[in-house]
Amino acid sequence: MTRTLPLTGALAVAVLALWVHAQQPPPTTPPQPPPVPQQPRQPDEVVTTLTGEGGAPPRLAVPDFIPLTPDAETATIARTIGQVLWDDLNFEREYAFIPRDVYASIPRATSFADVPFDRWRELNADGLVVGTVQKTTGGIKVEMRLYNVRGRQMVYGKEYTGSGANPRLYAHKISDDIHESQRALHGVAQTRLTFTSDRDGERVTGTVEKRDVKEIYVSDYDGERQQRVTVGRTLNAFPRWSPDGRSIAYTSWRRGGANIFISNIYQATMEEVTKGNEESWLAAWSPDGARLCFASPREGKGHTNLYIINRDGSNLRKLTNHPSINTSPTWSPSGTQIAFSSDRTGPPKIYVIAADGVGQPQLITPSESYADKATWSPAPYNEIAYTAKTGPGNDIKVIDMATRQVRQLTFGEGTNESPAYAPNGRHLAFWSTRSGKKQIFTIARTGQDLRQITRTGNNEQPDWSRPPAER
């Protein structure tokens, strides 16, 4: 039943990346290959779902996984998976959690056969995740079971095999699988962030003034595995994930004026979407990944308008046509509308226009004194988050597109800007100066669960991907 990890596939990806690197010194360094899919085993049992008592969220315990191979490395992997899985599951707030610090009072299981259900039940656990880790030739095998503690029954289980190099990936996959099967929810544990950072302290080359380089970075959703993507020694900013999570479009000044570039981070290749002396900024992918909308002052009169272009740089089309600033585009999930900022009536506000350019743009933030960087939520939510001026600084606000009701997620601690939705719409990333320098944070769409993601240098303009598509 168990399909083993296509390890050769993983090697092939690595080799390909190296080959491309050698052929064409790219401006990008390849991050690690995408998590190689661990092929799940179909559970034999009929999957049931865990429930709490009296309609309350199920109370879950996630102890460290059990090392079945008696060596230190396996023990470390088992512990890491359990702890990261606890964090991953907790992130979606679908379960109530029995705190980790009381787990020590429960005898540790040594296999699935000796799980002390009665003791977990004493802690009022409804559900219990038990997992094992075993060394195999060339990797590890991880088995996970979710038990109904009252019935002592397995309600869900899967087996994963692959490399032991990054145990966190197993936890992320397990978390997303549990949320999918138990809560019909797309978790975000396997998703990634991208942002721009000056942390390297490098200076732009070729200028007399001292100017700090900004480079594009990626990380896991929880801020782990932060890796640099660009090596432009210039300004690289406003990164946006492609819908398949495998490419990042960004604005780079590496050719002098700003242009739109795409970094295919798992192939270490680069594409130039716009070329030449016309400046182009702030690319936003269409939901199908085929086109990009961006802002450009290319008419040379000081106006900025929106354009749509195919990913390969063909079929350039002007979307807005107004003698003002029209910038910061974001597509609706259906691809039929684009929200953007315009200062056509004074300070910038958010407007919505049909993606085919037909009809007049509609003002949606009439009451804001200054609003920019709209980002349209994924379904099922139909809302737009944006940066709004609220005082000396800015805050993150969200407008419900059906009711036009506005709610505020941050409240004047430093400035708070550039919101970006998680692919399930339940969280946002943004940057804030609340802790000093500009740092990336995530927050639930309810305004709860603020988490700091970056801590080194200045980090801003985050974007949040779907899990990288498998190739």
Next chain:
Amino acid sequence: MKRTAMVLAASALMATIACHKNKPPVARPMPPPATGSGTGGATRPPAPPEPVREPTVVPPEPVRDDAISSASLDDLNRNSPLKPVFFELDSDELSPVAQKALDDNAALLKRYTTWAVTIEGHCDERGTPEYNLALGERRAVTARAYLVSLGIAADRLRTVSYGKEFPFDPGHAESAFAKNRRAHFVITAK
């Protein structure tokens, strides 16, 4: 209050610039007096009387042709003879001071006809990074259009916006903001 502070800061800035421009003429050493004991002999006619010189008008920022012509691009840009132009908050309008700076820049560009220049538009840290890209562009384009109106060929002047990404002064007060809302000139070819 803020507005007052801004006006004050702007006035202070203008005063600084004005002072700079009204520097007294620099005294220049006179050539040594001609003596008869040079190369010539006694047959040489007496030297003509020294012509009375008009007092030299020293430009506010003395421009020495040879120094400018021989300087590398980096050296030129390090002490650029092209003056930056400053703007009010969220504005791309040219003040009289800004116009004067551009007039001077135009004179230099007419003198050094081979120079190509990139006009960089910059913003202060207020406002979002996204919107400021377009605002910086407006400033660069306004400065460019003014130079073109003075007869500088448009193809010598390229514009680029850096938004608020490269502040000249990293401070967080109006004094820094005033320096950062600027069009900055970079000589790219000579």
